[in-house]
Amino acid sequence: MPQTARQWLEHIRALELPERVRIMNVCGGHERSITMAGLRGALPDNLELIPGPGCPVCVCPEEDVYTAIQLALREQVTLVAFGDMLRVPVNVPKSEARSLDQARARGGDVRPIASPTEAVRIAEADPQRPVVFFAAGFETTTAPVAGMVAEGIPDNLSILLSGRLTWPAVAMLLDSEAPGFDALVAPGHVATVMGPEEWEFVTERHHIPAAVAGFSPDSLLAATYSVLRQLQEERPFLDNCYPELVRPGGNPAAKSCLEQTMRVGDATWRGIGTIPDSGFHLRPEYAAHDARVLFPGYADEGRKRAGEMPPGCDCARVVLGKLYPTDCRLYGKACTPRNPVGPCMVSDEGACRIWWSAGARP
Ligand code: SF4
Structure with a gap:
């Protein structure tokens, strides 16, 4: 061998x-x-x-990013999210905040975190202030969020969950x-x-x-x-071909936390649309920590934006493997890591960003 x-x-x-x-x-x-x-x-x-x-940030629907931006700007909350999410742009007029980074520049209390435990620490540090954890990710990121919720989280911490399962996209x-x-x-x-x-x-x-x-x-x-x-x-x-870590049945503890706190249901993927049974949703028992329940108006407002992509952005086709990053007409021209048009150029897991970092030029 x-x-x-x-x-x-x-x-x-x-x-x-x-x-x-x-x-x-x-x-x-x-x-x-x-x-x-x-x-x-x-x-x-x-x-x-x-x-x-393969990039959870790239498929996180515009409606969720928009909701997170609006919560950060219009409510007295601290909005925490994994670093990559802060630069993901949404398609709004220039006069509005286009990303969580821009929401922060306009006075929103937006903080990058590296792990769910940081969200807990931030909530514990100021129990009077609502903290919303915008948790976007695939199974590997969502499982620790489920573990955190299963263990019990501070009363002032809620989750804006945007967890996705990988295999339904491949099935589609x-x-x-x-x-x-x-x-x-x-x-x-x-x-x-x-x-x-x-x-x-x-x-x-x-x-x-x-x-x-x-x-x-x-x-x-x-x-x-x-x-x-x-x-x-x-x-x-x-x-x-990864037997060192991949075992039959996976990780029972992680799966049990997911099962306890979340249900699987239909979910929107950015630019792609709804994929059946591809999203994690907090179970009703955890409604007191569900930002979509606590701030329903924002979720409804955000839902109207389902699936929107910036004009000319081919991220959805890149994500589905229909187009290589360099085939997008904005690649390296209007869209660069410094000025990303689509999420695939923002995230370290986005194909456009990876190809750009490796020196691929149009
Ligand atoms: Fe989207 Fe930019 Fe990639 Fe084009 S180059 S697919 S706009 S991220």
Whole structure:
């Protein structure tokens, strides 16, 4: 069995491959490792590695970002969010705050945090002041939020939850007429939490090869080799190429916290629309900590903005793997990390930002 990235590359090059093979990944961490390690250039030309829906900040609906901005500006609350979310722009007239960063510049008490425990600490430090935690993320980020809520949180802390499940977006693509990929590299961190079994539908229902990968080039190449062999042998099965951390059943404690505090239901993805059973929602028992219940007017106002994208922004197509970042006509021109037009150029997990950081120019 190969051990190093170089050995895996040799094994891949030795395979007889079809004219074109498109392999999608659904994890910003995977896309970052692939791009930064230069794996695209090292692999045979007929292999395409396509970044898919792997950036939670990119798919967070405009309505939720807008709601968070309005809460920060119009209510006497402290708004806390993971750092990336602060720069995500919404499509409003220039006279209004376009991001949480701009809301802060206009006097809103907006603070970046790195973990849910920081939100608790900020709420405990000033028990009289409402604190709203804008919690956007996939399963890996939402599970610690669920753990925090399950443990019990201060009375003055509420959650504006925008948690998403990864696999329904892939299911939606696979159910469409043109999924756009021939094999899938499944996300290692998500599988660590939820279990690799979530991805079995890819091989069993759609007969598309799939392998769970870690984040090092050798793990990603092992998964690439696995799906190529599956294609060659016409024998798709879900391969676990990240056994060090991904175990059958996932993390029972994390899943139990998610189950206790949240239910799964339909959810909006920015620029994409509603995907069935793809969102985490706080259970009614936790209504006292649900910002959508505590500030209903804002949520309703925000909902009118469902799905809006900035004019000319192709983020939704980039997120769905229909377009490479450099194919967006704004890439590197109107849209750069300094002046991002869409969320894919903001987040460290966004494909546009990753490609730009690696030096890809239009
Ligand atoms: Fe969106 Fe900017 Fe990327 Fe275009 S270059 S898809 S506008 S983030």
